Amino acid sequence: AALVVSESTLSLAEAGGIGTYTVQLASQPTGNVTVDATSSDTGAATVSPASLIFTRENWHTVQEVTVTGINDDLANDEGQRTVTISHTASGGGYDNLSEDSRPGVSVTVNDDDEAALVVSE
Numbered sequence: 001a002a003l004v005v006s007e008s009t010l011s012l013a014e015a016g017g018i019g020t021y022t023v024q025l026a027s028q029p030t031g032n033v034t035v036d037a038t039s040s041d042t043g044a045a046t047v048s049p050a051s052l053i054f055t056r057e058n059w060h061t062v063q064e065v066t067v068t069g070i071n072d073d074l075a076n077d078e079g080q081r082t083v084t085i086s087h088t089a090s091g092g093g094y095d096n097l098s099e100d101s102r103p104g105v106s107v108t109v110n111d112d113d114e115a116a117l118v119v120s121e
Contacts, residue, residue, distance in 0.1 A: 002101040017069035022062035029092025
């Protein structure tokens with residue numbers, strides 16, 4: 001059992017930039033499988049939907065996940081932040097997948113803020 005994820009990397013703008021990827025199962029499950037997608041930093045990027053449901057009938061049909069950049073009004077080091085979208089699966093024989101069997105997506109969120117120099121006396 002394994003998850004098939006269409007992208008390993010995405011790049012998007014901080015202020016509402018959108019990227020997408022798809023997920024499907026590599027083999028037919030024994031029952032319903034719930035796949036959860038989780039952002040390592042929801043202050044930089046969010047995922048929708050957070051959960052996908054695969055059945056014995058639709059396991060081979062791709063389902064889309066949307067990643068959205070969040071505007072934070074902070075200037076980030078080197079002009080970007082990196083967020084990891086991780087996946088977990090449960091049910092239908094897809095419990096306890098190894099990390100290699102449930103690949104994540106590395107998301108680069110490109111900053112739209114500039115550092116300001118403030119001088120005080």
